[in-house]
Amino acid sequence: MREDTFSSFNPAVNFIFFIGAVVFGMFIVHPVFMVCSVVTAFAYYATVKGTGAVKLLVGILPVFVLISLFNPLVNTRGETVLFMLGSRPYTLEALYYGMSIGGMFAGIILWFASYSCVMTSDKFMYIFGRLIPSVSLVLTMILRLIPSFRNKTKQIAGARMAVGKWGSSAPLKEKINDGATILSSLTGWALEGGIVMGDSMRSRGYGSGKRTSFSIYRFDMRDIILTAAMMLLMGFVVYCCAIGVSAAEFTPDLRIAGTENPLFIPASAAYFLFLIIPTGTNIAEEIKWRILRSKI
Numbered sequence: 422m423r424e425d426t427f428s429s430f431n432p433a434v435n436f437i438f439f440i441g442a443v444v445f446g447m448f449i450v451h452p453v454f455m456v457c458s459v460v461t462a463f464a465y466y467a468t469v470k471g472t473g474a475v476k477l478l479v480g481i482l483p484v485f486v487l488i489s490l491f492n493p494l495v496n497t498r499g500e501t502v503l504f505m506l507g508s509r510p511y512t513l514e515a516l517y518y519g520m521s522i523g524g525m526f527a528g529i530i531l532w533f534a535s536y537s538c539v540m541t542s543d544k545f546m547y548i549f550g551r552l553i554p555s556v557s558l559v560l561t562m563i564l565r566l567i568p569s570f571r572n573k574t575k576q577i578a579g580a581r582m583a584v585g586k587w588g589s590s591a592p593l594k595e596k597i598n599d600g601a602t603i604l605s606s607l608t609g610w611a612l613e614g615g616i617v618m619g620d621s622m623r624s625r626g627y628g629s630g631k632r633t634s635f636s637i638y639r640f641d642m643r644d645i646i647l648t649a650a651m652m653l654l655m656g657f658v659v660y661c662c663a664i665g666v667s668a669a670e671f672t673p674d675l676r677i678a679g680t681e682n683p684l685f686i687p688a689s690a691a692y693f694l695f696l697i698i699p700t701g702t703n704i705a706e707e708i709k710w711r712i713l714r715s716k717i
Contacts, residue, residue, distance in 0.1 A: 426706040463478060484526065489522075496515045
């Protein structure tokens with residue numbers, strides 16, 4: 422993963438941003454706002470993952486196309502009939518609605534991909550450890566299961582391959598048996614790890630007294646400034662959405678708010694500025710670094 426300046430901010434700042442980005446992305450279906458969400462989500466993920474972002478986008482595009490084309494098959498509402506499939510019309514409005522759903526899906530996936538890179542388990546514990554300590558611990562353990570299981574699976578498969586027990590050219594039946602063996606080993610490792618962790622927590626006195634917490638994170642001035650800026654931008658976007666600036670209906674006919682509303686352009690700009698904050702901080706830091714290095 423590349424150096425991410427935005428992740429160096431206080432975890433509460435990161436969490437507030439991702440909550441805003443995901444919630445807005447789920448409920449604002451206006452095409453302009455949705456394009457802003459997808460573009461900024463991809464831009465930020467690209468600054469963090471580099472070429473890995475392109476691979477994720479390539480994987481998302483077929484799903485977007487599938488959702489867009491499939492929606493008119495189940496939703497026949499719409500005034501503009503493109504063609505008939507038997508007795509069911511395939512309408513342009515339903516196709517647009519499917520594209521909006523697909524765009525929403527793409528944006529949310531990209532934001533969650535960035536979230537997984539930024540919000541580590543220690544940051545999650547920092548935010549919720551004092552409020553809901555038990556739930557935070559359980560959620561943190563659950564969130565780390567998938568990467569832990571993936572890494573352990575690679576270790577087990579690599580060890581079996583080294584002794585000739587795994588091969589890509591093996592028959593299907595043998596591959597199934599090898600997969601079952603790996604799953605059995607993985608399950609045993611997980612159960613043993615749970616027992617060891619429980620004994621370790623008990624021996625350290627977990628739950629025997631008042632819980633204390635330690636954190637390396639501090640809420641400094643730059644966190645205050647960025648939080649205030651995000652709150653102002655989100656508040657303005659929420660206000661504009663409440664008065665119908667981002668209204669969009671696709672079926673049975675297209676009714677999408679546009680520039681006839683004087684607040685449309687300011688709302689779109691505020692939404693874009695809010696979503697570009699992580700990418701902007703990374704780009705600004707990169708420019709600052711290059712300027713300082715050029716002076717050496």
